[in-house]
Amino acid sequence: MLPPRAQDLVDRYTDRMDRRAPGLLQGLYLVGSLALDDFHDEVSDVDFVAVADDPDPELLCEVHDGLDRLDGLYVTFEDLRTSPAKLPDGHNMLAGRLQLNKEGRSPVEWTTLANHGVTLRGPRPAEIGVHTDPEELREWVRGNANSYWRQFLDGPYGVVYDADVAWVVLGISRLHYSMVTGDITSKSGAGRHALTAFPEHRAIIEEALRHRTTPLDESATPDRQRERAVKAYLGAAIESCR
Template identity: 75%
Template sequence: MVIMLPPRAQDLVDRYTDRMDRESPGLLQGLYLVGSVALDDFHDEVSDVDFVAVAENPDPESLRKVHEGLEKFDGLYVTFEDLRTSPSKVPPGHFQLEGELKTGDEGRSPVEWITLANYGVTIRGPRPAELDVHADPEELREWVRGNANSYWRQWLDDPSDLIYDAAIAWTVLGISRLHYSLVTGDITSKSGAGHHAIKAFPEHRAVIEEALRHRTSPIARPEHPDLDRQAAAVAYLEEAIASFG
C-alpha cells in the first residue's frame, strides 16, 4: 500500500529513516505517524510531524545525531511491549520535543496510544491493528479529566497570553479536544474538536469559530489586544473545564 504523505512530512520521514538505518542498522523496528498527519489536519507551515518509534534501548547520543536539523519532527521511543501495556505503567523513555532529545514521561499517555491504535500511519513495522495496542477509552477519560483540571486550569489562573491569536487557538481547541475524548472515548484533531465544541457549547460559538480561524496563526503580539475576546476565551475555558467534574 502506497502512503501519500504531505511533502514536508515525507521529506522528514525519509531523512529520519535513512539516518537511523545508517547510524544504528536494525534498531528501528517500527515507525508510526500520529498527530495531525494521522488525523488529517496537517497544515504545512505550522504543524509538527509527530511519530512513535519502536526501538530497543536506543543510544541517546546516536539519536541526537539522527535528529539534528529535523525541525518539527517530534515523538517518542517505545518498545512493542510498551504499546501493549497501559501507558501509566510504561517506564520513562526518550522523546524528541522542539529540537531536543529528553528522557521522561512526555507522550506516554492514553492520547498517543489510542491515536496510534485507531489512526496511526504505518511507515515501518506491523500495522497498528496487529500490535495489540493498549487502547482503553475509560483510561483516556480518566486522563483527560486530570489534564483538564491541571494543565488547562493554569490558563484560568493566568490568562494574560490569551491576547494572542495562537494562544486562543491553542487553549480553545485544546480543551475542546479533551471534551471530545471525554464524550466519545476517542481522539480527534484540533479542527475536529472545534466543530464538536460548537455543538457541545453553542453559546460560545463565536470564540470557538475564531479559534478555528487562527488554527494556523503564528505567535505575534497584537497591536491592539482584544480584551473582550480574552474574556470570551476565559468564559469558555471555565465552562468547558467545569464539565469534566
Template identity: 40%
Template sequence: MPDDVDAVCARYLETADRHEPGLVEGLYLQGSVALGDYHPGVSDIDFVAVTTLPPDPAAVRAIHATLPRRPFFDGLYVTWDDLRRDPAQAPPGVAVHERRVDPESRFERSLVTWHVLAQSGVAVRGPAVSALGVHTDWPALAEATHRNLDDYWEPWLARAGRGPVGLTPWATAWGVLGVARLRHTLAAGRVTSKSEAAGYALETADPRWHRVIREASRIRVGGAPLYRNPWRRRADLVGYVRAALDLRPSR
C-alpha cells in the same frame, strides 16, 4: 500522506539506517497526521519509533541533527513490548521534542498517544498498527481527561481571574481548542482532532462564543484576525472556557 511528511520520514529512515543500521525496526505516525488534521507549515510530525533495545541518546542526537528544522519531527523511542502495556507503567525513555533529545523522558508516553496510534496510526515501517497489540484503556483515558479539566483548566481559570492570563494569540488557540478537544473526546469516546473539536464547539456552544472559537481555529491555520482588541479576545476566551467547563460531560 502529505508530501512533506513523506519526505521527512524518508530522510529520517535513510539517516537512521546509515548511522545505526537495524536500530529503527518500526516507524509510526500519530498526532495530527494520524487524525487527518495535518496542516503544512503549521503542524508538527509526531512519531513513534520502535527499537528492540533502548537507543543510545548520542546516536539519536546525530540522526535528528540532520533533519530539517521544520516541521518539528517530535516523538519517542519505545520497544515493541512498551506498546503492549500501560504507558504509565513503562519506564521513561528517549524522546525528541523540538529537536531536543531527552534520554529519560515521559514526553508523549501516555494513553492519549497509545489510543491515537491504535485508532488511526500510520505505519511507515513495520507491521500494520492492527498487529501491534497496542494497549488501550478507554475508562482510564476518560478519567484522565476529566482530571485534566479539573486539575489544569479550573486552576487556569482561577489564575485568569487574578491577572492578565491569556492575552496572546497562542493562549487563545491553546485554551479554546484545548478545552474543546477534551470535551469532544469525552463525548465521542475517542481521541479527536483540534479541527473536529472546533466544529463540535461551534455546534454545542452558545453563539456568543462562536467568534472566539473561530478565532482560535484561525490562529492555528491562518487567516484574517477576528479581533482588534486582545483584551476583548481574552474576555471571550475566559468566558468560553468557563462555559465549556460548566457543560462538561459527567463522569
C-alpha cells in the same frame, strides 16, 4: 502520500537511522495532525512513535540534528501493549531536545496510534495489540483538564495572539471530545464538536477555527474582551470535563 515537508523529514530521519544503526528502527508510526487529517504546513509538527529497543541517546541526538518540528517518542512493542500509566520514563524528542521523562506516554498517544495511526514501518497497530481503554483515557482527560489547562484559567496567562485563541479553545475542546466519545480527534474536529456541545460560546469557537492555521504574529496586542471570551469558554469546558 505525505505532504512534502513531512515526507522530507521522514525520509531524512529514516535514512539517518538506517545508516547509523541498521535494524534499530523496528517500527515507525505517525500520529498527531497527520494521522488525524488536519496537517497544516505552516503550523503543524510531524509527530511520530518509533519502536526501537534501548536506543543510544547520543545516536538519537545525532539523528535528529537539524530535523526541525519532528517530534515523538521511543518505545518498544511491549510498551505499546501496556497501559502508559505503568511505563517508566522513556526517551522523547520535543522541539529539538531529547528528554527522558513521561512526555507523550499517555492514553492520548496510545489511542491515537491504535485508532488512527499511519504505519510507515513495522506491523500495523491492530497487529501489535496497542493498549487502549476509553475509561483510562477519560480519567487522564479529567486530570489534564483540572491541572494543565486550569492554570491558564486561574493564573495571569494572557491571550494575545490569534494562535493563542486557537491553541486554548481547540486544545480544551479536544479533551471534551475524548471525554464524550472515548476517542481522539484533531483540533479542527474538536472545534466542530464544540460548536454543538457549547453553542453559547459559538463566536469564540468559530474564531478559533479561523485561526487554526495562523502562524505567530509578533505584532499582536492584547485584546481583553477576546481574552475574557476565551477564559469563559475554557472554564465551561473544564467544568464539563469533570
